[in-house]
Amino acid sequence: xxxxxxxxxxxxxxxxxxxxxxxxxxxxxxxxxxxxxxxxxxxxxxxxxxxxxxxxxxxxxxxxxxxxxxxxxxxxxxxxxxxxxxxxxxxxxxxxxxxxxxxxxxxxxxxxxxxxxxxxxxxxxxxxxxxxxxxxxxxxxxxxxxxxxxxxxxxxxxxxxxxxxxxxxxxxxxxxxxxxxxxxxxxxxxxxxxxxxxxxxxxxxxxxxxxxxxxxxxxxxxxxxxxxxxxxxxxxxxxxxxxxxxxxxxxxxxxxxxxxxxxxxxxxxxxxxxxxxxxxxxxxxxxxxxxxxxxxxxxxxxxxxxxxxxxxxxxxxxxxxxxxxxxxxxxxxxxxxxxxxxxxxxxxxxxxxxxxxxxxxxxxxxxxxxxxxxxxxxxxxxxxxxxxxxxxxxxxxxxxxxxxxxxxxxxxxxxxxxxxxxxxxxxxxxxxxx
Ligand code: NMX
Ligand code: MLT
Numbered sequence: 001x002x003x004x005x006x007x008x009x010x011x012x013x014x015x016x017x018x019x020x021x022x023x024x025x026x027x028x029x030x031x032x033x034x035x036x037x038x039x040x041x042x043x044x045x046x047x048x049x050x051x052x053x054x055x056x057x058x059x060x061x062x063x064x065x066x067x068x069x070x071x072x073x074x075x076x077x078x079x080x081x082x083x084x085x086x087x088x089x090x091x092x093x094x095x096x097x098x099x100x101x102x103x104x105x106x107x108x109x110x111x112x113x114x115x116x117x118x119x120x121x122x123x124x125x126x127x128x129x130x131x132x133x134x135x136x137x138x139x140x141x142x143x144x145x146x147x148x149x150x151x152x153x154x155x156x157x158x159x160x161x162x163x164x165x166x167x168x169x170x171x172x173x174x175x176x177x178x179x180x181x182x183x184x185x186x187x188x189x190x191x192x193x194x195x196x197x198x199x200x201x202x203x204x205x206x207x208x209x210x211x212x213x214x215x216x217x218x219x220x221x222x223x224x225x226x227x228x229x230x231x232x233x234x235x236x237x238x239x240x241x242x243x244x245x246x247x248x249x250x251x252x253x254x255x256x257x258x259x260x261x262x263x264x265x266x267x268x269x270x271x272x273x274x275x276x277x278x279x280x281x282x283x284x285x286x287x288x289x290x291x292x293x294x295x296x297x298x299x300x301x302x303x304x305x306x307x308x309x310x311x312x313x314x315x316x317x318x319x320x321x322x323x324x325x326x327x328x329x330x331x332x333x334x335x336x337x338x339x340x341x342x343x344x345x346x347x348x349x350x351x352x353x354x355x356x357x358x359x360x361x362x363x364x365x366x367x368x369x370x371x372x373x374x375x376x377x378x379x380x381x382x383x384x385x386x387x388x389x390x391x392x393x394x395x396x397x398x399x400x401x402x403x404x405x406x407x408x409x410x411x412x413x414x415x416x417x418x419x420x421x422x423x424x425x426x427x428x429x430x431x432x433x434x
Contacts, residue, residue: 003107004169006095011165011410018411035426043317047418048242052093052403053233060324061234063089064096068324071229076101078204081218083225086206086399087111089232090176093403094169108204114177115199117185121145125189135266137186138391139259145175146255155251164251165410171254172402179395180205184212191385209395213383219336220381226332227377230325230370231393233400237318240265240394244401245408249416254405261401262394268312271371271393275386277313278375280304281345291344294352301349301356311353313372315363325370329377337380346376 031046053063063071075084075092076099088104091097099107124144125137146152151167159167181199188196199208206225210216213224236245244261248254265271288296304311316323330350333343350368357366375389383389 003091003094003103003110003173004166006091006103007165007169007406007410010095014411035430038421038426041317048236048245050236050404050407051096052400052407053235055235055318057318057320060319060321063233064092066092066098068230068328072226072328074098075229076104078207081222081225083206083222084229085204086225086228087204089229090399090403093233093399094406110173111177111205112201114174115181117178117181118145118148120147121182122185125186130190132190133266134186134190134388134391135262135272135394137190138183138394139262139266141182141186142175142255142259142262145178146253148174149253149255150174151253161412164412165406168254168406168409172406175254175258176398176402177205179398180209181212183391183395184209186391187213187383187385187388191388215382217381223332223377223381226328227374227392228396228399230328231374231396233397233403235318236404239267239270240397241401241404245404246416248405248408249413251415254402257405258398258401261397265394265397266390269310271390271397273312273369274371274374274389274393277371277373278342278379278386278389280312281342281349281376282379284345284349285342291341291348294348297345297348297352298356301353305356305360311357314353314357314366314368316365316367316369319367319369320365322367323369323372326368326373329370329373333373333377333380337377340376340380342376342379346373 033042033045037043037045051064053061055061059067061068066074071089071092072084075088077084085104085108087107088099090107091099091103121141121144125141128137128140149167150170151164154163154167185196187193193214197212197214199212203211206228207216207221209228210221210224213220234241236242240261243264244257247260248257268276284292284297284300287300292300301311330347333340333346337343350372354366354368357363374393375386378384378389378392379386383392
């Protein structure tokens with residue numbers, strides 16, 4: 001059938017379901033908004049919809065209804081590999097069903113056909129100062145790729161709203177196909193790693209990334225697949241997904257929209273926390289000349305909090321238990337690198353920091369999120385330039401946000417435009433409520 005035909009087959013039932021829901025229930029109240037939420041980053045306000053993933057505060061992410069262990073177990077895997085094809089995950093996110101090996105390979109093959117990056121994108125990257133943050137380089141390169149947007153071109157030519165999803169899917173496949181090479185190219189250019197290693201046509205998307213990063217070991221190939229799968233989606237309210245959705249809701253194409261998403265991923269409260277988390281673990285290693293005792297770490301964590309800093313990798317806007325994306329990477333590290341001292345520190349931090357945050361009494365969630373451990377594994381496998389980790393987060397995140405963007409087009413989701421109020425109006429609400 002192929003991905004496009006499978007998507008096409010899913011669509012009529014979804015359109016009917018959504019049209020019926022909205023037509024018959026448009027006035028049904030889903031949520032109320034408090035002054036605290038209006039001034040508090042809209043935390044927990046239910047105002048978005050996606051069927052691609054859902055984050056339960058206690059259980060964590062489910063992709064299309066499946067937990068992370070289920071996804072890792074059910075998706076087709078290359079022979080001899082512990083982790084599945086990333087193409088299989090993209091199929092699951094887009095179509096909503098677990099793919100057969102043939103369907104997963106269909107996505108992988110589409111990616112191979114579309115992987116070539118135009119030369120001018122490399123020229124743009126080469127023209128940037130070498131001390132640029134790699135997230136700026138990545139986001140700039142994505143914007144440059146807009147030049148080839150099929151959606152933008154078809155929109156100018158004229159097409160019906162029902163057709164919007166088709167060029168959006170084409171663009172999304174074209175975009176995601178290029179990301180492993182683009183990220184690996186930025187890595188080799190920025191950190192002077194010598195001649196860029198060209199992708200190999202016989203490797204899958206995840207394996208090619210590991211190969212181009214200069215570590216084609218089976219362990220790093222599997223870790224790369226795991227990393228991209230785990231970072232792909234986290235429902236639609238997180239900053240990078242929401243920024244992508246907001247930008248795309250103006251009918252801008254996926255290149256403009258994903259670049260917007262990346263720009264929000266680049267903040268330390270979001271994706272950049274992974275580099276900060278590793279910086280903090282390495283700082284502990286340096287301070288104590290190795291792995292500290294529990295008491296020493298307890299004191300150190302308090303000093304950090306007392307100096308007004310956050311503990312990177314801990315806390316979450318939605319989650320209230322350890323993030324299963326943390327657990328999956330923690331288990332991988334436990335299996336493959338238990339002797340690594342930075343991992344041992346990450347383990348100790350996991351034992352000590354939640355208690356410190358509970359005692360401080362501010363964070364609603366004292367548990368680790370995905371960023372608490374991801375850099376530790378990358379560092380172990382030789383990717384030691386930790387500014388680069390958010391680029392890798394972005395490569396993974398593209399899978400989720402582009403799947404959402406295609407579905408938004410397919411279901412005719414409108415321009416997003418919530419209403420703002422003034423402080424005086426909120427004071428008035430407060431006054432009347434008393
Ligand atoms: N260390 C210190 N203080 C914290 C932490 C933490 N890890 N987490 C929350 N707090 C504080 C927070 O700064 C806030 O303080 P104040 O009232 O003085 O403003 C208070 O606890 C209440 O915050 P919450 O409601 O628990 O968290 P919120 O939803 O506002 O923010 C995060 C969520 C993730 C931004 C926050 O927990 C944080 O800053 N964590 C550290 C950075 C991090 O790990 N970010 C990565 C998130 C995951 N990702 O991949 O994007
Ligand atoms: C994410 O993966 O986007 C982060 O965990 C942040 C979030 O969900 O708010």
